[in-house]
Amino acid sequence: EADIYQTPRYLVIGTGKKITLECSQTMGHDKMYWYQQDPGMELHLIHYSYGVNSTEKGDLSSESTVSRIRTEHFPLTLESARPSHTSQYLCASSEGGPQEDTQYFGPGTRLTVL
Amino acid sequence: RKEVEQDPGPFNVPEGATVAFNCTYSNSASQSFFWYRQDCRKEPKLLMSVYSSGNEDGRFTAQLNRASQYISLLIRDSKLSDSATYLCVVNKGYSTLTFGKGTMLLVSP
Numbered sequence: 001e002a003d004i005y006q007t008p009r010y011l012v013i014g015t016g017k018k019i020t021l022e023c024s025q026t027m028g029h030d031k032m033y034w035y036q037q038d039p040g041m042e043l044h045l046i047h048y049s050y051g052v053n054s055t056e057k058g059d060l061s062s063e064s065t066v067s068r069i070r071t072e073h074f075p076l077t078l079e080s081a082r083p084s085h086t087s088q089y090l091c092a093s094s095e096g097g098p099q100e101d102t103q104y105f106g107p108g109t110r111l112t113v114l
Numbered sequence: 115r116k117e118v119e120q121d122p123g124p125f126n127v128p129e130g131a132t133v134a135f136n137c138t139y140s141n142s143a144s145q146s147f148f149w150y151r152q153d154c155r156k157e158p159k160l161l162m163s164v165y166s167s168g169n170e171d172g173r174f175t176a177q178l179n180r181a182s183q184y185i186s187l188l189i190r191d192s193k194l195s196d197s198a199t200y201l202c203v204v205n206k207g208y209s210t211l212t213f214g215k216g217t218m219l220l221v222s223p
Contacts, residue, residue: 103160110155
């Protein structure tokens with residue numbers, strides 16, 4: 001089992017609130033990722049990081065922001081939540097390198113914005 | 115053309131059946147290929163990596179055809195617990211992956 005954790009697991013919040021979704025891994029992986037997945041749909045990459053102080057935007061445009069101050073921690077922040085942000089957010093990590101692309105996922109945060 | 119295409123299914127099979135899923139990908143430069151399994155409302159979990167020579171893990175066999183940009187997954191002797199969505203995954207460079215929408219498998223008694 002992968003040692004990657006996400007909190008909270010479920011979050012119901014009102015429009016306009018600021019939220020931070022936490023993601024931590026204890027595997028020492030350099031690369032970390034955030035995906036968004038709606039029910040019955042594919043995963044879309046919204047942010048990724050190659051290591052400390054590195055962040056990149058993914059394929060799907062997102063109003064969220066991320067930071068990577070420590071190797072093990074990759075939080076995602078929404079400054080002002082809206083109903084369109086309702087989705088499942090999945091965090092993943094990988095060792096990186098051309099032969100080490102395997103990504104391991106956390107259990108996800110299911111976000112509902114009212 | 116989508117980067118990774120899969121038949122969404124569902125594939126309804128009885129226990130003990132053999133079932134095969136296919137996947138095509140568009141990026142000829144892709145170097146890493148995987149099958150992940152995702153249960154309803156859960157996170158994806160790695161089922162197996164796919165190697166050029168093909169590889170087997172118990173009841174699961176994966177094949178890669180680079181010339182046709184095609185990946186397959188064969189499940190033998192299906193179990194009820196195999197019911198899930200199977201995601202075809204391809205790397206797109208810089209250690210980022212593209213996930214297919216998945217093929218749903220339902221195994222019935």
